């Protein structure tokens with residue numbers, strides 16, 4: 001049994017005052033939903049503000065990125081231990097990091113291994129671009145992202161890792177994948193690659209989320225798919241009622 005997980009990626013939105021306001025609104029309705037792990041990933045400036053608000057609320061906190069080194073001359077970056085001060089989770093390899101900040105599968109691998117060492121729950125994003133999708137290369141691309149990104153990770157702790165399948169063409173576009181298509185990629189590509197990197201047991205134990213234009217209205221279509229264990233939500237996580245509706249749809253009490 002894989003516990004569903006719904007994570008909200010706020011991206012570069014909300015000042016600390018706005019973040020506090022959103023958390024105050026969402027705290028009771030979101031915290032009260034059983035049978036699903038809920039996680040908020042605000043900008044890093046809001047982590048120390050939100051962390052105390054979530055004490056005892058059954059809502060986790062995550063960072064949107066981190067560096068793999070413990071400390072040093074890496075201007076603008078956060079070390080795993082700094083993230084761990086406030087968070088239990090960290091998003092790694094989001095397509096926006098890959099597209100705009102030059103993150104490669106090798107960087108993802110270093111970050112993933114550092115997150116595991118720090119005791120964080122990594123949410124590792126994979127997914128093909130529109131061009132790759134249209135040219136029928138989804139399997140090849142996503143499989144490569146997993147094989148390179150997950151290399152040299154201990155299979156005994158693999159079940160802690162969460163994967164987010166996020167077709168890049170579906171992120172922020174309002175054009176979500178169909179549930180059936182996403183389920184097929186998770187079953188035929190992602191779990192197959194995971195079982196090659198780790199083993200079949202590990203592959204079946206790891207949670208795989210769908211991400212890409214998930215809303216309160218289409219969430220149930222994804223969560224009714226047997227291979228999809230929750231969602232990584234961007235835009236809709238900035239609206240309290242939408243994110244609560246998504247978490248409710250994912251709940252398996």
Ligand code: PEP
Pocket residue numbers: 009166170171172173174211212213214232233234235236
């Ligand atoms: C995301 O940022 O990971 C994402 C899926 O965004 P959106 O839900 O806005 O498509």
